[in-house]
Amino acid sequence: MPLPLAADVPDRLTDYDQWVCWREQDRDGKPTKVPVNPATGQYASATDSETWTGFDHARLHASDGHADGVGFVFTADDPFVGVDLDAARDPDAGEPIDWAATIIETLDSYTEISPSGTGYHVLIEGTLPPGRNRRGDVEIYETARFFTVTGRHVPRTPVSIHARSEALTTIYRDHVADDTDHEQSNTSPSAADEQPRSSTLSDADLIDRARSATNGEKFDRLWRGDITGYDSQSEADMALCCLLAFWTGGDTGRMDSLFRQSGLMREKWDEVHYADGSTYGETTLQRASNVTTDHYTPSSKEHEQTETDAAQRPTTTSTTPGSTATIADDRVDRDHEETIARLESRLQELEAENDRLRAERNAERAKRKELEADSPTEIMTGGFVGQLKQYLFGQD
Structure with a gap:
């Protein structure tokens, strides 16, 4: 698939240095597009701006064969929302199926064909309603996510990105929102109290x-x-x-x-x-x-102290060494550090146990391979395998 030129992409996107490359990898038997840092060739992150770059740099990296394409990262600092429609296009007919055509027409903004040729990406300006981001073949994101960009513009759709907040709300309500989303605000206080404290x-x-x-x-x-x-x-x-x-x-x-x-x-x-x-x-x-039974949960003292610090930050009031306020602050800090140290120690124990179990499993796999590698003669005569069965199960 040819890489897009700057002229193929809306100017609004290329104005931002929020571009990455991507390459397709097989994960659990399914092709997955992973973001790549154009500067290093290593994994990029949709939450780490140090791994992004401008469009030209990203395209150059991909054009050298180091990646399969380029993508744009949505952040809270830009006004864009990406609507991803999967399994929405008949590649032979080259047209969207009915439900996708309705969404594309409703949003009426820049739309392009996805890398697979079986879906669409619609880019708009707007605000995503709170709640889930995906249902079925419709997925919508506005931050901490990257979208592949192909530049394969869909005819009869705008060549630029338009503000479509009201249309987005309609699409979200009809195609993404859970039927029970409206009930979330009616949760009783007692039920809320039973939820884990985040x-x-x-x-x-x-x-x-x-x-x-x-x-x-x-x-x-x-x-x-x-x-x-x-x-x-x-x-x-x-x-x-x-x-x-x-x-x-x-x-x-x-x-x-x-x-x-x-x-x-x-x-x-x-x-x-x-x-x-x-x-x-x-x-x-x-x-x-x-x-996971151990959790990092900031104490109420720590939370209150943070709010107090924020409220008093503009003032010039100071505390002298040894004052009651200073001693209290030090105690909160020590308690906080001790809690973190204890919980991190527990995490290390859990990781060590996980490593031990993984090593045992790998050892068992290695033994199984050794058994499978026994010669046909040995297997037929009952040799090692027969002795093993007799030892384990008392079989003759």
């Missing part, structure tokens, strides 16, 4: 702290989508979800929101994989929350 940190602060922790290198690697050291992406998904459970207090809603910003996010996350109708992502989050 960290009061912002997403950016939470990610920074996770990266700075003792196991921060592992978190950063998973966050970027690097599954090195894991036998499958599913194992890597679980590992990242356990870390997120620790930092969010086991809040599966917050964990889901964060995971969707990571480099591990893929289509499988929202696919129904179980008879009860639950998706792969929902089940992974719940399992991670269940097995």
Whole structure:
């Protein structure tokens, strides 16, 4: 597939240095598009601007054969929203199927054909309503996500990006919003009290702290989508979800929101994989929350102290060494540091246990391969395998 030229892409997009490359990788038997840093060729992150660049640089990197294409990262600093329509185009007829045609006509903004040739990307200016981001073949994002950009403009659609907030609300309500979304605000206080207490940190602060922790290198690697050291992406998904459970207090809603910003996010996350109708992502989050019993939860003193500091920051009032306020602050800091140290130690123990179990499993696999490699003669005569069966099961 040819790379887009700057003239093929709306000027509004190329004005931003929020471009990455992407390449297709096979993960769990499914092709997945992963973001690539044009400067290094390593994994890029939709939440790390250090891994982005301008359009020209990204295109140059891809044109050298180091990547399959280029993509744009949506952030809170730009006005754009991306609407991804999967399985929406008949590649033979070259036309959208009915439901997709309705969405494209309603949004009436720049629309292009996806890399696969079976979908569409619609780019608009607007604000995404709160709630889920995807249902079925319709996915909508406005931040912490990258979209592939092909420049294959769809005829009879605008060549520029237009503001379409009202149209977006309509599309979201009709195609994405959960039927129970409107009930969320009616949750009783007692039910809310039963939910896990999520960290009061912002997403950016939470990610920074996770990266700075003792196991921060592992978190950063998973966050970027690097599954090195894991036998499958599913194992890597679980590992990242356990870390997120620790930092969010086991809040599966917050964990889901964060995971969707990571480099591990893929289509499988929202696919129904179980008879009860639950998706792969929902089940992974719940399992991670269940097995992660230690959490990082800022104390109420720490939260109150943060608010107090913010309120008093403009003043010139100072505290003298040894004053009651200074002693209280020091005590809060020490308690906070001790809590982090204790929980990080527990995390290290859990990781060590996980490594031990993985080593045992690999050893068992190696033994199995040795058994399978026995010569036909040995197998037929019952040699080693027969002796093993007799030893294990008392069989003659």
